[in-house]
Amino acid sequence: MSKKTRCLTAGQNSQRFKKAKIIFRKNWELYLLLLPTLLFFAIFCYYPMYGAQIAFRDFKITKGIWGSEWVGLKHFSRFINGPYFGQILKNTLTLSIYSLLVGTPFPILFALLLNHCRSTRFAKILQTVSYAPHFISTVVMVAMINMFFSPQSGIVNVFVKAVTGDTFNFMGSPEAFPHLYVWTGIWQGLGWNSIIYIGALTSINPELHEAAIVDGATIIQRIRHVDIPGILPTVIILLIMNAGHVLGVGFEKVFLMSNSLNSSTAEVISTYTYKMGMQQAQYSFSSAVDLFNSVINFTILVIVNTISKKVSDNSIF
Amino acid sequence: MGKKKIKLSKEDRIYHIITTVILAVILLIVAYPLYFIIIASFSDPVLLAQGKVRLIPKGFNFLGYDRTFANQNLFIGYRNTICYTVVGTCVNLALTMTAAYALSVKELYGRRVIMFLITFTMYFGGGMIPKYFLVRDLGLLNNFWSMILPGAASAYHLMVARSFIESNIPRELYEAAEMDGCGRLTFFRKVVLPLSGTLIAMLTLFFGVGHWNAYFNALMYIQDREKFPLQVILREILLQNQFSLDDITDPELMTALAELQNSIKYVMIIVSSIPVLIIYPLLQKHFVKGMMIGSVKG
Numbered sequence: 169m170s171k172k173t174r175c176l177t178a179g180q181n182s183q184r185f186k187k188a189k190i191i192f193r194k195n196w197e198l199y200l201l202l203l204p205t206l207l208f209f210a211i212f213c214y215y216p217m218y219g220a221q222i223a224f225r226d227f228k229i230t231k232g233i234w235g236s237e238w239v240g241l242k243h244f245s246r247f248i249n250g251p252y253f254g255q256i257l258k259n260t261l262t263l264s265i266y267s268l269l270v271g272t273p274f275p276i277l278f279a280l281l282l283n284h285c286r287s288t289r290f291a292k293i294l295q296t297v298s299y300a301p302h303f304i305s306t307v308v309m310v311a312m313i314n315m316f317f318s319p320q321s322g323i324v325n326v327f328v329k330a331v332t333g334d335t336f337n338f339m340g341s342p343e344a345f346p347h348l349y350v351w352t353g354i355w356q357g358l359g360w361n362s363i364i365y366i367g368a369l370t371s372i373n374p375e376l377h378e379a380a381i382v383d384g385a386t387i388i389q390r391i392r393h394v395d396i397p398g399i400l401p402t403v404i405i406l407l408i409m410n411a412g413h414v415l416g417v418g419f420e421k422v423f424l425m426s427n428s429l430n431s432s433t434a435e436v437i438s439t440y441t442y443k444m445g446m447q448q449a450q451y452s453f454s455s456a457v458d459l460f461n462s463v464i465n466f467t468i469l470v471i472v473n474t475i476s477k478k479v480s481d482n483s484i485f
Numbered sequence: 486m487g488k489k490k491i492k493l494s495k496e497d498r499i500y501h502i503i504t505t506v507i508l509a510v511i512l513l514i515v516a517y518p519l520y521f522i523i524i525a526s527f528s529d530p531v532l533l534a535q536g537k538v539r540l541i542p543k544g545f546n547f548l549g550y551d552r553t554f555a556n557q558n559l560f561i562g563y564r565n566t567i568c569y570t571v572v573g574t575c576v577n578l579a580l581t582m583t584a585a586y587a588l589s590v591k592e593l594y595g596r597r598v599i600m601f602l603i604t605f606t607m608y609f610g611g612g613m614i615p616k617y618f619l620v621r622d623l624g625l626l627n628n629f630w631s632m633i634l635p636g637a638a639s640a641y642h643l644m645v646a647r648s649f650i651e652s653n654i655p656r657e658l659y660e661a662a663e664m665d666g667c668g669r670l671t672f673f674r675k676v677v678l679p680l681s682g683t684l685i686a687m688l689t690l691f692f693g694v695g696h697w698n699a700y701f702n703a704l705m706y707i708q709d710r711e712k713f714p715l716q717v718i719l720r721e722i723l724l725q726n727q728f729s730l731d732d733i734t735d736p737e738l739m740t741a742l743a744e745l746q747n748s749i750k751y752v753m754i755i756v757s758s759i760p761v762l763i764i765y766p767l768l769q770k771h772f773v774k775g776m777m778i779g780s781v782k783g
Contacts, residue, residue, distance in 0.1 A: 191594040197669035198587040202599070205584035208638045209603055216611025216619055223612075233618060278511065281504050294508060296766055298515050303761045305698030307716045308754050311723035312518065315750060323521055326536035355515065363776045386496040412608050420700055424724060438613075445614045446705065458612035466609050485604070 223455035236452075243456035252440065260436040263417045266350045268410055271361075274354055276403065279365035280395055284387050295366075298359025310424040313352055314339060340429035349425065349434075364406065365399055372398040404482040412469030415461045437461045526550070526751040530744045549748030553756060561711065562718035563757075569714055570696040573633045577692040578685065580638040585646035586677050590669075591656070600644075607640040613705075620706055631706035632699065632714065642688060645775060649684045650677060687775035690768045694761055719757055723750050 192199070223243055225236040247253060278298070285291040304312070316324050317338035325335040338344045372394065380390045419438040426434035437457060445454030477483035493501070525533055529544025537543055553559065587593060588600060610616075616635065625631040654677055662672050678685075700716040707713060721727040726746070765772075 188594055191592070195590070195593055195669065198590055198593055201583040201669070201673065202587040202593075205580045205638050205643070206599070208580060208634075209606060209640075212616070212619070212635055212637070213606040213610065214602075216615035217609070218611070219615030219618060220611040222615060222618070233615075281508055284500075284504070285508060286501055286505075290505075290508070294512050296769060297512060297519075299765065299769065300519060300762060301515065303694055303698075303765050304758055305700065305716055305719075307698075307700055307719045307723065308758060311719070311750065311754060312522070314724065315747070316518065316521075321534040321536060321747065323536065323539070326539070329536075355518075358511070358515065363773055367773070367776060384494075386494060387500045388496070424720070441613055446617070451614050451618075455612055455614040458614065462609055462612065469608055 220455060220459050222452055223459045225452055227452040239452075243453045244460060246453065247457050247460065252435070255432070256435055256437055256440050259433050260415055260417050262346050262433070263349055263422070263436060264414045266346055267353055267417075268407075268414070270350055271354055271357065272403075272407065272410075274358055275361035276365050276399070278358055279362040279369060279399075280391055282362070282366060283369045283395065284391070295359060298362070300359075301356040302360035304356065306420040306424060309352065309356060310421060313348065313425065317348070337429075339425075339427065342430045342433040345425070345430045345433045349421065353421075364402060368399040368402040369395060401480075401482050404476055404480055405484060408469070408472050408476055408482070408484055411472040412465055414468050415465050522751050522754055526748060526755055528748065530746075530748045533747055534744070548745055549752040552745055553749050553752040556722075558710075558713075558718050558722075559715075559753070559756070562713055562715035565712060566697060566715035568629075569632045569699070570693055572629075573636070573696040574689060574692045576633055576637050577639075577642075578688055581643055581646050581688060582678065582681070582685070583673070584638070585643055585650055586673050588643075588647045589650040589654070590659075600647075603640045603643060617705060626706055627708050627712065628706075629712065632696075632702050635702060635706075636695070636699075642691060646684055646688065649775070650681065653684075654680055683771050683774055686768055686771040690765065690772055691775075694765070697761055715757055719753060722753055 219233060222233050222236070224238060224240055225233070226239045226242070227233065227236045231237075282291050282294065285294075301309075316322050319325055319335045319337045319340075322338075324338070329335050336344075338348055376394045376398075377390055380394055385393070415437055417436045417438060419442065422434055422436050423439050423442065426439060438461070441454050441458045441461070444450045444457065473483050473485065521538075524540075524542040525538055526549055527542040527545050527547070528538045529546060530549070532538055532543045588596060590596070620626060620631055620635060625634065658676060659667075659669075659672055662676060667675075698716060699714060700720070703714050703717045707717070
């Protein structure tokens with residue numbers, strides 16, 4: 169770079185700096201309002217990202233995070249070559265893809281049905297009732313699952329026994345676990361997850377429906393040709409966002425639902441991270457598992473987002 | 486939903502009959518488990534264990550309620566959770582509203598970068614262990630604030646709040662106020678907050694329910710029984726069957742209690758969920774609106 173251009177950029181920089189100073193002076197109150205939240209994100213979100221380098225070190229309590237020896241990808245390869253890797257990855261993917269595939273259509277169908285429901289009052293009641301399960305805590309939800317599916321006195325087994333003549337131990341069965349996890353999740357999220365689609369449906373121009381009615385379209389035809397194209401962008405955006413959590417199966421519900429009998433299908437990455445880190449104090453190894461999870465998730469998010477941007481023009485960034 | 490009363494075609498009539506049946510079945514599936522908890526809580530535990538309680542309470546009684554309210558742990562949990570919820574929600578609201586307003590001002594220098602950095606945390610994080618070490622190093626382990634600070638703001642709700650303010654408070658309003666010598670802080674206090682009733686109601690519900698149901702932070706950071714929130718106590722009683730029998734010495738009552746355990750669990754579920762289930766229908770209009778702001782702006 170020649171001297172002249174360097175002077176020029178320096179001049180531009182100082183000019184920009186001056187401009188920034190003026191802007192800052194004008195808006196200092198806004199920065200003041202922003203400051204606590206920025207501090208929060210810096211301390212509780214970005215500092216742990218920096219601290220995640222514990223995954224590349226051999227953590228020793230006496231030496232602390234920063235003094236421990238740097239070992240590179242040792243813990244990652246130990247996890248990937250370890251005996252549980254295949255099983256855990258399979259369990260995690262099973263739960264998340266199963267939830268995504270089965271869990272996505274139901275709220276959409278529910279929203280479409282509600283949208284064309286003739287009785288507004290019935291629709292209102294249905295909505296209010298269907299939101300209720302969303303507000304139940306995970307602990308209570310898992311307790312409900314335990315009690316309803318209990319082989320001794322569970323109400324589900326009362327019906328199962330009436331039909332098949334025998335009870336079934338749902339909670340103790342590894343095969344039943346993914347189904348139990350996903351379908352109870354649908355029960356809990358049906359109403360809540362439909363809100364966003366109902367919103368998208370109400371923002372469709374009513375003239376489209378009126379024109380379709382005039383042309384003699386049936387409701388099913390209107391759903392197919394007006395409603396579904398109208399909510400498609402929303403569906404895609406939500407799918408992208410969910411794709412970013414494919415390995416991030418929620419910790420709480422799986423953790424609380426797992427027991428010694430179903431652990432062969434109920435051990436996922438997040439519960440494994442917790443057990444290795446918090447219960448067995450293998451901090452570096454556990455962080456490596458966690459970081460592996462985050463990186464894969466983020467990569468999937470970026471890939472899905474890029475594809476969607478190319479194919480359908482919908483993207484989150 | 487029916488805009489005009491025109492004569493329905495045959496297909497549409499069939500459609501309405503079928504979908505009404507489907508919706509009725511959905512209503513039944515969603516509502517029955519909730520209804521069952523209520524009737525089970527009033528029923529005789531022996532009949533409950535035999536599976537005889539299905540549609541109406543059998544052997545109506547309040548024994549489960551009596552024993553539940555005699556449980557000290559439940560009250561400790563309840564009290565703690567109320568504290569965590571009230572303080573936590575206030576902190577959440579303060580951080581979210583101030584930052585959302587600041588970020589809604591288009592002239593703010595560095596706004597895009599800051600917004601990107603905040604949104605990024607929605608998709609990537611350092612993980613459980615580094616966060617645990619951070620909380621430990623800050624001296625917050627087993628401390629009241631460990632239930633509040635690690636979740637003091639959420640990127641998602643911040644972005645929703647920002648969109649709301651952007652679309653509800655026109656910038657001309659500030660230009661007019663500025664003429665009259667109103668600064669940003671005064672404007673925030675006297676104009677933005679009063680005009681954001683819907684937003685605040687919705688955020689209060691989201692954050693409040695979040696704190697009420699919070700379990701993970703307590704599992705990670707709280708060891709002291711005296712500080713346990715409701716959900717941890719609930720887990721002990723509902724999932725680990727640790728119902729304290731310390732206060733009972735009468736052997737007859739003790740055997741009865743073993744049978745009562747199941748009813749007590751149903752009562753516990755009701756008692757712990759009732760505040761939330763009462764509040765949400767009142768705020769339903771607001772959060773439905775709030776969810777839609779989120780959906781429109783992505």
